[in-house]
Amino acid sequence: MIEARKLSKRYGETLAVDDLSFEVETGQVTGFLGPNGSGKSTTMRMIVGLDMPTSGAITVGGQTYGALRFPLHEVGALLDANAAHPGRRARNHLLWLADSNKIPRTRVDEVLGIVGLTEAAHRRAGELSLGMGQRLGIAAALLGDPGTLILDEPINGLDPEGILWVRHLLRSLAAEGRTVLVSSHLMTEMALTADQLIIIGQGRLLSSGPVADFIERSAGHHVKVVTPDADALVVLLRDKGATVTVDGPQDLSVQGLESRDVGILASGAGLTLYELSTQRASLEDAFMELTHEHAEYHGTTQSLEASRT
Amino acid sequence: MTQVVVPKAALRSTDDRLPEVFLAACRSEWTKLRTVRSTMWALVFTVISTIGLGVLLTALAVGHWDHRSLSEITGFDPLLYSYAGLNLAQLSIGVLGVLIMTSEYATGVIRLTFGATPQRRLLLGAKALTFSVVIAVVSLISCVAVFFICQALLASKHAGVSIADPGVLRAVVGGAVHMVLIGVIAVGVGAIVRHTAGAVAILFAVLLIIPGLVQLLPAPWNNDITLYLPNSAGAAMSAVVRFPNLLAPTAGFLVLLAYAAATIGAAMVLLVRRDA
Numbered sequence: 412m413i414e415a416r417k418l419s420k421r422y423g424e425t426l427a428v429d430d431l432s433f434e435v436e437t438g439q440v441t442g443f444l445g446p447n448g449s450g451k452s453t454t455m456r457m458i459v460g461l462d463m464p465t466s467g468a469i470t471v472g473g474q475t476y477g478a479l480r481f482p483l484h485e486v487g488a489l490l491d492a493n494a495a496h497p498g499r500r501a502r503n504h505l506l507w508l509a510d511s512n513k514i515p516r517t518r519v520d521e522v523l524g525i526v527g528l529t530e531a532a533h534r535r536a537g538e539l540s541l542g543m544g545q546r547l548g549i550a551a552a553l554l555g556d557p558g559t560l561i562l563d564e565p566i567n568g569l570d571p572e573g574i575l576w577v578r579h580l581l582r583s584l585a586a587e588g589r590t591v592l593v594s595s596h597l598m599t600e601m602a603l604t605a606d607q608l609i610i611i612g613q614g615r616l617l618s619s620g621p622v623a624d625f626i627e628r629s630a631g632h633h634v635k636v637v638t639p640d641a642d643a644l645v646v647l648l649r650d651k652g653a654t655v656t657v658d659g660p661q662d663l664s665v666q667g668l669e670s671r672d673v674g675i676l677a678s679g680a681g682l683t684l685y686e687l688s689t690q691r692a693s694l695e696d697a698f699m700e701l702t703h704e705h706a707e708y709h710g711t712t713q714s715l716e717a718s719r720t
Numbered sequence: 721m722t723q724v725v726v727p728k729a730a731l732r733s734t735d736d737r738l739p740e741v742f743l744a745a746c747r748s749e750w751t752k753l754r755t756v757r758s759t760m761w762a763l764v765f766t767v768i769s770t771i772g773l774g775v776l777l778t779a780l781a782v783g784h785w786d787h788r789s790l791s792e793i794t795g796f797d798p799l800l801y802s803y804a805g806l807n808l809a810q811l812s813i814g815v816l817g818v819l820i821m822t823s824e825y826a827t828g829v830i831r832l833t834f835g836a837t838p839q840r841r842l843l844l845g846a847k848a849l850t851f852s853v854v855i856a857v858v859s860l861i862s863c864v865a866v867f868f869i870c871q872a873l874l875a876s877k878h879a880g881v882s883i884a885d886p887g888v889l890r891a892v893v894g895g896a897v898h899m900v901l902i903g904v905i906a907v908g909v910g911a912i913v914r915h916t917a918g919a920v921a922i923l924f925a926v927l928l929i930i931p932g933l934v935q936l937l938p939a940p941w942n943n944d945i946t947l948y949l950p951n952s953a954g955a956a957m958s959a960v961v962r963f964p965n966l967l968a969p970t971a972g973f974l975v976l977l978a979y980a981a982a983t984i985g986a987a988m989v990l991l992v993r994r995d996a
Contacts, residue, residue: 456996459831460834460835462995462996477838480737480738480741480839483835490831491828491831494827494832496824498758499756500755503751503755504755506751506755507748507752508832510744511744511747511748511837513740
């Protein structure tokens with residue numbers, strides 16, 4: 412289990428992490444989400460003792476990382492996939508890591524097999540593709556067979572097959588009872604991979620809890636209705652206390668009633684329905700809504716549109 | 721490729737006392753050193769400059785033997801030309817020592833290193849020790865080799881010395897110790913500065929530029945300060961004849977050792993204090 416308590420990190424004027432508290436549970440994949448520059452990487456660096464918190468504490472299994480000896484047996488981390496000497500061969504890169512924590516050298520070939528780099532073991536790290544470098548970084552994280560894994564944007568640079576592979580890997584690691592914390596700025600990816608979410612913006616905690624709860628709570632949903640009798644149905648629906656938005660002459664969107672209730676209401680009044688369906692807002696939309704005001708950089712399309720007219 | 725098997729093998733070592741952590745770090749650093757090409761090239765350059773330059777200058781001196789000035793005759797140290805190459809060798813050793821730290825910062829490997837061994841002071845100690853052993857072996861072999869070749873050349877002029885003569889063995893070993901301590905200083909400078917160009921510039925300034933500048937100071941100061949510069953202190957260890965511009969061998973050793981200890985000490989303080 413990873414536990415952050417009132418964690419803060421200040422770099423000069425910037426407060427990168429601001430009074431952040433959360434817990435990462437064992438046996439689950441926890442997605443760590445936030446826009447670029449929201450403090451995800453800083454928090455992860457503090458977990459593995461690279462950056463010192465300005466205040467507060469972050470522990471793995473109740474211990475601060477700096478107190479661990481041969482920590483690769485407890486915690487495996489992928490923080491920067493490019494972190495390898497470009498002139499050193501892939502296998503040798505894992506070899507020095509293994510030596511530093513008294514991990515048997517046979518394990519090096521084992522993890523090369525797990526990540527599918529056996530063929531590339533003797534290539535120099537600088538000659539590996541982006542995706543292969545990412546796999547090498549994941550191999551390094553798995554080296555000590557750790558109970559806790561911390562992966563910063565592990566799918567960056569991977570092809571669709573690689574993304575699927577990482578998803579399966581994370582799920583099976585969690586199924587084995589390990590703690591898996593994985594950061595991403597892609598909500599949709601996390602919805603497919605994670606059980607739990609921790610969402611931060613500008614270093615502050617915005618939301619945490621099960622993925623399903625997040626979807627339910629912040630995305631909400633509405634019922635789409637297409638009917639030739641729109642005017643009559645609107646009156647009925649509003650009588651039942653539903654919020655109705657008229658999207659077109661025949662199109663309604665209904666909030667506050669389930670599609671089942673809308674159907675019963677319509678048939679009771681003898682109204683015809685062409686379409687009746689529950690619409691869930693996209694996760695990406697929900698995530699954007701939650702983090703919008705906390706995003707560090709906002710792009711704009713306004714000037715482009717203006718110049719077009 | 722999509723196989724997902726994470727064996728639950730018992731990989732954990734039971735003994736995790738600090739000496740074990742240190743030994744593992746040394747082994748890991750040795751693996752790092754021998755798996756990049758720059759190590760080999762720097763060491764080859766070190767051997768070639770130590771032996772090549774020593775033999776070349778000694779051969780020139782032997783060829784020029786009958787035209788020597790009085791000061792050349794009276795101030796002749798049988799090892800002076802032999803060990804001229806150390807002036808060049810210290811530069812390749814210095815660059816390699818700096819790179820041991822700075823290449824890790826440049827490539828981001830330092831985060832893996834600190835992640836694997838969070839005991840940062842101990843880790844720097846392991847880096848410095850491992851590098852010292854490598855330099856000791858390489859320097860000792862080349863110092864012994866250049867000694868015997870050069871003395872064989874000088875023997876034709878009956879000016880050679882034997883390894884058994886007073887102070888000679890000490891001077892041969894002293895040459896190697898000089899190189900080891902320069903290497904340790906370089907590792908420390910690399911850890912303090914963290915950028916290759918900056919660290920190399922500082923190291924070269926100390927070894928090459930500052931001695932020249934100090935000579936420009938007014939009379940008693942220039943020679944007094946020069947005695948205690950790293951270069952002169954190191955050279956004192958490999959001199960057989962006692963020169964007025966050099967410390968006694970033991971004093972030279974202690975001065976250079978103090979430089980190395982101070983640099984590593986400062987680096988240890990900074991490594992623990994700074995974020996990686």
